[in-house]
Amino acid sequence: MAPEINNVYWEDVEVGQDLPQKSRDIDTTLIVSGAIWASHDFMPVHHSRDFAQEKGAPDIFMNILTSNGLMASYLEQWAGPEAELKRMQVGLQVPNFPTEGNKMDMNARITRKYEEAGNHLIELEISGDNNLGPHVVGSATMALPAKG
Amino acid sequence: MGKDNDMIKSYSGPPEKTLDYSKVAHLVGQSSPFHEPHDIVTKSDIRHWCEVMQDSNPLYTDEEYAQDSRYGSIIAPPSMVQTWSLDDMHDALQRFVHANQPFKEDPHNQLFDIIDSEGYNGVVATAQEQWYLKSIRPGDTIRSKITVANVSKYDHHTRQGVGRYVDIVFTFINQRDEEVCKASFRVLKYKPPMDTRHLYEG
Numbered sequence: 001m002a003p004e005i006n007n008v009y010w011e012d013v014e015v016g017q018d019l020p021q022k023s024r025d026i027d028t029t030l031i032v033s034g035a036i037w038a039s040h041d042f043m044p045v046h047h048s049r050d051f052a053q054e055k056g057a058p059d060i061f062m063n064i065l066t067s068n069g070l071m072a073s074y075l076e077q078w079a080g081p082e083a084e085l086k087r088m089q090v091g092l093q094v095p096n097f098p099t100e101g102n103k104m105d106m107n108a109r110i111t112r113k114y115e116e117a118g119n120h121l122i123e124l125e126i127s128g129d130n131n132l133g134p135h136v137v138g139s140a141t142m143a144l145p146a147k148g
Numbered sequence: 149m150g151k152d153n154d155m156i157k158s159y160s161g162p163p164e165k166t167l168d169y170s171k172v173a174h175l176v177g178q179s180s181p182f183h184e185p186h187d188i189v190t191k192s193d194i195r196h197w198c199e200v201m202q203d204s205n206p207l208y209t210d211e212e213y214a215q216d217s218r219y220g221s222i223i224a225p226p227s228m229v230q231t232w233s234l235d236d237m238h239d240a241l242q243r244f245v246h247a248n249q250p251f252k253e254d255p256h257n258q259l260f261d262i263i264d265s266e267g268y269n270g271v272v273a274t275a276q277e278q279w280y281l282k283s284i285r286p287g288d289t290i291r292s293k294i295t296v297a298n299v300s301k302y303d304h305h306t307r308q309g310v311g312r313y314v315d316i317v318f319t320f321i322n323q324r325d326e327e328v329c330k331a332s333f334r335v336l337k338y339k340p341p342m343d344t345r346h347l348y349e350g
Contacts, residue, residue: 005206033200037196037199038196038197038199038200038201038231039231039234040231040234040236042234042236042240042241043240044240044241044245051245065227065230066200068227068278069197069201069225069227070201071227072201072225072226072227073201073202073227076203076205076225077203077204077205081205081213081217084280085227085280086279086280087277087278087279088277088280089275089276089277089278090275090277091274091275092272092274092275092276
């Protein structure tokens with residue numbers, strides 16, 4: 001059965017509103033499949049523990065495309081298929097390592113709501129935090145469907 | 149006092165070498181040609197991505213829903229855009245393991261070679277911004293070029309060490325030359341901190 005489709009409408013959101021938090025476990029499988037299977041990134045620091053340690057890292061760590069994809073998905077899953085991600089900016093801070101029990105908590109807050117060229121837009125502050133601190137901190141712009 | 153000065157002197161090496169900006173200035177503003185991808189966009193690429201991201205957006209994987217949508221067919225998640233322009237396994241291992249990178253003549257690769265040779269051989273990505281301009285669909289050919297947008301003129305003292313920020317811009321176009329995404333990317337090229345372990349040996 002197809003999952004229930006939920007759309008968030010522009011009229012129903014307000015500045016200052018927090019999106020519900022979502023968390024993903026950060027383990028070796030997610031890091032390796034994110035790099036190779038999802039984003040075709042064969043840089044060995046994202047799949048070879050030996051290579052990563054030789055380069056001075058304690059372990060393999062998540063590639064940027066996967067971090068970006070997780071954050072984009074978090075926003076799009078909340079907004080529903082009628083919404084459109086227009087822009088996303090991420091500042092990269094501590095890496096996502098597959099340490100025991102590590103997870104990334106994803107959060108977002110609506111910071112602006114406006115209309116432009118027929119689009120009903122919102123801007124959000126976004127963040128993904130792991131057991132070491134902030135992994136990504138940034139912002140995004142989305143177009144939401146309007147009730148009309 | 150004189151003795152102290154002698155001690156300090158005995159530990160001071162040659163002055164720290166720093167990158168002369170004029171060595172890289174000619175590359176700022178320069179772009180690579182558009183490079184062809186190894187593969188076209190496919191539904192399976194998209195499904196693999198959605199599986200990892202746990203993304204159940206029906207526009208990406210549900211044919212029936214997508215056909216009735218404003219797009220008329222399945223589209224790719226916009227943040228997936230760079231997937232089709234990365235090195236394949238062979239080129240990636242050549243680049244990262246054997247230091248034999250493809251597209252040596254591209255301005256950004258020339259720039260990184262110069263900066264590396266000046267001792268700034270550490271690298272860390274610090275920020276990325278992407279503007280999604282047009283949807284990507286199965287069957288599309290996504291080509292990309294890289295432009296060197298900016299290089300810091302002077303050294304920055306960062307947590308990683310002394311370094312220079314390099315800003316590059318990616319332009320992604322499809323087979324109809326329509327721009328699908330523009331992205332800016334900032335990396336810090338830094339001098340790995342001096343290895344001081346030998347000072348404590350013996």
